[in-house]
Amino acid sequence: LSLVVSTYILIGQVSILGVPVHDVTLHEACDLVEHMIVQGEVQQIATVNPEFIMAARRGPEFMYVLQHTALNVPDGIGILWAARRKQHPLRTRVPGIELMDKLCGVASIHRWRAYFLGAQPGVAERAAAALALKYPGLMIAGTYAGSPSPNEDAEIVARIRAAQPQLLFVAFGAPSQDMWLARNLPRIASQVHSPIGCVGMGVGGAFDFITGVQVRAPEWMRDAGLEWLYRLVRQPWRWKRQLNLVRFVAATMLESR
Ligand code: UDP
Numbered sequence: 001l002s003l004v005v006s007t008y009i010l011i012g013q014v015s016i017l018g019v020p021v022h023d024v025t026l027h028e029a030c031d032l033v034e035h036m037i038v039q040g041e042v043q044q045i046a047t048v049n050p051e052f053i054m055a056a057r058r059g060p061e062f063m064y065v066l067q068h069t070a071l072n073v074p075d076g077i078g079i080l081w082a083a084r085r086k087q088h089p090l091r092t093r094v095p096g097i098e099l100m101d102k103l104c105g106v107a108s109i110h111r112w113r114a115y116f117l118g119a120q121p122g123v124a125e126r127a128a129a130a131l132a133l134k135y136p137g138l139m140i141a142g143t144y145a146g147s148p149s150p151n152e153d154a155e156i157v158a159r160i161r162a163a164q165p166q167l168l169f170v171a172f173g174a175p176s177q178d179m180w181l182a183r184n185l186p187r188i189a190s191q192v193h194s195p196i197g198c199v200g201m202g203v204g205g206a207f208d209f210i211t212g213v214q215v216r217a218p219e220w221m222r223d224a225g226l227e228w229l230y231r232l233v234r235q236p237w238r239w240k241r242q243l244n245l246v247r248f249v250a251a252t253m254l255e256s257r
Pocket of ligand 1: 118119120145147148171172173174203204205206207208
């Protein structure tokens with residue numbers, strides 16, 4: 001397990017099929033992001049699951065992005081399994097939706113501004129409203145469905161620049177959301193004059209779960225590592241995507257033979 005120096009603490013990291021994943025708890029990840037923002041840093045973070053890793057193996061650009069993010073949290077039981085196989089166990093999983101929720105709690109204390117980009121029209125607004133209700137003090141910098149298409153980058157960047165958020169949640173699904181942030185976060189930040197930083201995070205279907213557009217697996221299934229099965233039953237058309245899980249298991253077993 002190699003140690004990397006993050007902004008202020010030593011955090012362990014393990015490389016899974018070339019993608020670095022950090023050994024952080026939900027609480028530690030939250031502290032790190034808080035510190036980045038307080039220090040005025042502009043950083044991208046990612047929530048790595050097996051689908052991310054298989055997409056990164058197919059797409060060198062996505063691999064490059066994941067190798068340069070400030071923090072990659074282990075999102076998913078498959079990541080913990082792979083790390084254990086490599087004899088570098090990670091302590092716990094950090095679901096992206098829970099990190100996003102907790103970061104909104106931190107933002108509400110600092111009165112930071114959060115921007116919600118992505119999902120179907122109207123969903124980002126409803127997700128932001130639900131979080132503002134849960135965390136009074138959370139400032140909604142803006143919401144926009146937008147599109148991950150590079151044609152729309154300039155217009156979306158202009159909107160977000162004007163809103164000056166400290167937290168930017170992007171829900172375009174992986175890898176589009178992470179590629180979007182890698183392309184555009186530096187352009188957004190170059191116009192931010194405040195000494196407070198900005199952290200961007202891809203959040204997948206999180207807005208859908210917060211608003212009830214999609215339903216998360218019950219806790220017992222999540223605890224048993226069966227979230228993927230729940231999703232497969234509810235959204236069977238995703239079976240092709242879920243073949244990635246099988247490929248991930250095979251690739252990990254080959255790598256650690
Ligand atoms: N999405 C979007 N624009 C697109 C494609 C997807 O806003 O062009 C949104 C979609 O509405 C959903 C989110 O991206 O809210 C993530 O979807 P998915 O469940 O596929 O993501 P995952 O959690 O599996 O990465």
